[in-house]
Amino acid sequence: CTHYLFIVVVAVNSTLLTINAGDYVFYTDWAWTSFVVFSISQTLMLTVGACYYLTFTGVPGTATYYALIMTVYTWIAKGAWFALGYPYDFIVTPVWLPSAMLLDLAYWATKKNKHSLILFGGVLVGMSLPLFNMVNLITVADPLETAFKYPRPTLPPYMTPIEPQVGKFYNSPVALGAGAGAVLACTFAALGCKLTTW
Numbered sequence: 001c002t003h004y005l006f007i008v009v010v011a012v013n014s015t016l017l018t019i020n021a022g023d024y025v026f027y028t029d030w031a032w033t034s035f036v037v038f039s040i041s042q043t044l045m046l047t048v049g050a051c052y053y054l055t056f057t058g059v060p061g062t063a064t065y066y067a068l069i070m071t072v073y074t075w076i077a078k079g080a081w082f083a084l085g086y087p088y089d090f091i092v093t094p095v096w097l098p099s100a101m102l103l104d105l106a107y108w109a110t111k112k113n114k115h116s117l118i119l120f121g122g123v124l125v126g127m128s129l130p131l132f133n134m135v136n137l138i139t140v141a142d143p144l145e146t147a148f149k150y151p152r153p154t155l156p157p158y159m160t161p162i163e164p165q166v167g168k169f170y171n172s173p174v175a176l177g178a179g180a181g182a183v184l185a186c187t188f189a190a191l192g193c194k195l196t197t198w
Contacts (some may be wrong), residue, residue, distance in 0.1 A: 012073060032173040035137065039130040039177035040184060046070065046096045047125050047185045050103050051117065051192025060108035067100035095136045099129045103189075114193050122186030130177030 050063035050072075073093040102124040103117070110116035 035133070035173040036130075036177045036180070039133045040181050042096065042133070043099070043126050043129045043177075043181040043185050044188045046099060046129065047103070047122060048188040048195075049194040050100050050125075051121070052190045052195045054103065054107055054117070055114060055193045055196045058112060060104045060112070063076040063100040063103040063107070064097060066098075067094070067096035070096055095129065095132045098132055099125045102128055118186055118189040118193060122189035123182045125189075126181030127182065127186035130174045130181055133177070134174050 046067060048065045053066045054060070056062075071144045103121040106121035106124055107113075107117045156160070
């Protein structure tokens with residue numbers, strides 16, 4: 001019972017993080033930096049929960065199922081936000097599903113080898129999610145148009161956007177997010193696997 005409760009708690013928390021991470025489309029001046037940070041945060045939340053669920057059940061496919069839980073929770077929460085007047089057209093596509101499928105594939109292809117799951121699965125999720133996230137970002141409504149249509153409260157001083165650093169990180173947020181995500185996701189994959197052996 002504790003294991004299943006943990007799965008639900010992690011899924012709910014990762015969903016909450018993902019919902020908040022979706023808000024970066026409004027901060028156009030911070031778009032690249034925010035994209036990198038939030039891609040990594042979504043990568044790590046997906047990896048730790050999916051690896052836990054995957055190694056707990058031992059059934060390839062449960063990582064994708066976990067991503068589906070995240071997606072459904074997000075759609076429900078965003079639906080509630082939409083009812084309150086917020087736009088529903090930003091970060092609603094299931095970007096976690098294809099990355100979770102790669103995690104399942106790494107586990108299945110190596111005959112349920114946990115170390116391969118941590119190394120190969122972690123790298124695959126870390127490198128793929130920023131790519132899928134950018135595809136997702138391209139499909140959403142124009143951030144400026146949306147921001148003007150749904151004005152936000154005045155930002156506190158510490159959240160005031162600064163001028164973007166053009167050319168920083170080789171001007172490629174996907175590459176930076178994928179590189180950092182690939183390294184960090186392995187660590188979180190290991191954590192997810194470790195949680196099944198309390």
